[in-house]
Amino acid sequence: MDLPIIDLDLFLSQPQDSPAVQDECKKVADALITFGALILRDSRVAESDNSIFLDLLEDYFAQPPSDIKKDERPELSYQVGVTLENTEKPKCAADEPCLRIIERLEPSERPLDISAHSPDPKCRFFWKMSEKPTYETQFPGLNAPNVVPQAEHIKARWTPIMENWGESMKQAVESLADMACIGLGLPSNLFRDAGIYGPHLLAPTASDLVKYGQKNTILAGFHTDLNFLTIHGRSRYPGLNIWARNTGKRLPVKIPPGNHLLVQAGRQLEHLSGGLIKAGYHEVVVNDQTLQVIERRNVENPDRPLIRISSTFFWHLSSDYDLIPIPSLVERAEALDVAQIQLRGYITDKPVYQPMKVGQQVQNELKHIALMA
Numbered sequence: 001m002d003l004p005i006i007d008l009d010l011f012l013s014q015p016q017d018s019p020a021v022q023d024e025c026k027k028v029a030d031a032l033i034t035f036g037a038l039i040l041r042d043s044r045v046a047e048s049d050n051s052i053f054l055d056l057l058e059d060y061f062a063q064p065p066s067d068i069k070k071d072e073r074p075e076l077s078y079q080v081g082v083t084l085e086n087t088e089k090p091k092c093a094a095d096e097p098c099l100r101i102i103e104r105l106e107p108s109e110r111p112l113d114i115s116a117h118s119p120d121p122k123c124r125f126f127w128k129m130s131e132k133p134t135y136e137t138q139f140p141g142l143n144a145p146n147v148v149p150q151a152e153h154i155k156a157r158w159t160p161i162m163e164n165w166g167e168s169m170k171q172a173v174e175s176l177a178d179m180a181c182i183g184l185g186l187p188s189n190l191f192r193d194a195g196i197y198g199p200h201l202l203a204p205t206a207s208d209l210v211k212y213g214q215k216n217t218i219l220a221g222f223h224t225d226l227n228f229l230t231i232h233g234r235s236r237y238p239g240l241n242i243w244a245r246n247t248g249k250r251l252p253v254k255i256p257p258g259n260h261l262l263v264q265a266g267r268q269l270e271h272l273s274g275g276l277i278k279a280g281y282h283e284v285v286v287n288d289q290t291l292q293v294i295e296r297r298n299v300e301n302p303d304r305p306l307i308r309i310s311s312t313f314f315w316h317l318s319s320d321y322d323l324i325p326i327p328s329l330v331e332r333a334e335a336l337d338v339a340q341i342q343l344r345g346y347i348t349d350k351p352v353y354q355p356m357k358v359g360q361q362v363q364n365e366l367k368h369i370a371l372m373a
Helices: 008-013 019-034 047-061 065-071 096-104 152-183 190-194 267-272 288-300 327-343 358-368
Strands: 005-007 037-041 081-083 123-128 205-208 218-223 229-233 240-243 250-252 260-265 282-285 307-309 311-315
Touching: 005 008, 005 019, 008 019, 008 037, 008 152, 019 037, 019 152, 047 123, 047 152, 047 205, 047 307, 047 311, 065 081, 096 218, 152 190, 152 229, 152 260, 152 311, 205 218, 267 358
Parallel strands: 005 037
Antiparallel strands: 037 260, 081 123, 123 205, 205 307, 218 282, 229 260, 229 311, 240 250, 240 282
């Protein structure tokens, strides 16, 4: 089963009220409702920029751990700078509603067992790609300034490469958010305006495949993302699996080469849509395809670090935005619940989407994954 491919070039080149654009926007909404994910084609995105970005992050995470640790900011809940391996815990390892979802999946479609899983053996770097709020935010810790690594062979390259690739993904996902609004029957700029001061994050992960390159190693346990939309460029190593909402089937992700990106729904979008769109479950594991690429990279690129970098960007709503389900989408969500049972997709417990500030929702989620005390 392939994810729908959305043509962003069509959206950007034609009037929003044209039938072709309206159809493509409806395709976005349907994909997010059905799968919780889609593939996005954007000719403004250059694969060469992604490759330069991956090289930089491989070099950064190949440094001695003592040097990397200098960029850690636990007092800011790791929301800027580096998070070292074995720090972040997959929420589903101890979250009862999530564990019940796993139980309801067909045994052959379940993720690798996380019941005894330790914190994820991955590192991460958070680089803010946001505008500073023009008002005094209630959540200054979620809007802290960036950390720039100080190693000489990293420092000069860091900011231009991070900003360039981060901006490519940011403009792509914001345009997709506009398409989603139109497809859902909402004002086209509703999501974009709600996220104008969001603490957006270029958020690559790093997994040491020398230490953690054995088959069936869990690099990132079964989970959803806490933000609004997550967008990914191609990683050099396979291993990302997602779960389709309509069938409960596990889908190994294959992003086509060139100017294609993967987009997944996050918890903020689920909350705002009243559950019409569900945050997409996913995991990252070492599988047979990962091992094949490790073997090939060892032969073709023997001088490069054997580190799996995820080319990931988290797009957020503004921290002070009121996260309240949109009534028209709540009505559709309630109708979909019945259809979901008939489709035998993965069934979730009926959640309650309490009104709250986005910053409070983020803090609640960070506590679940052991990044905030």
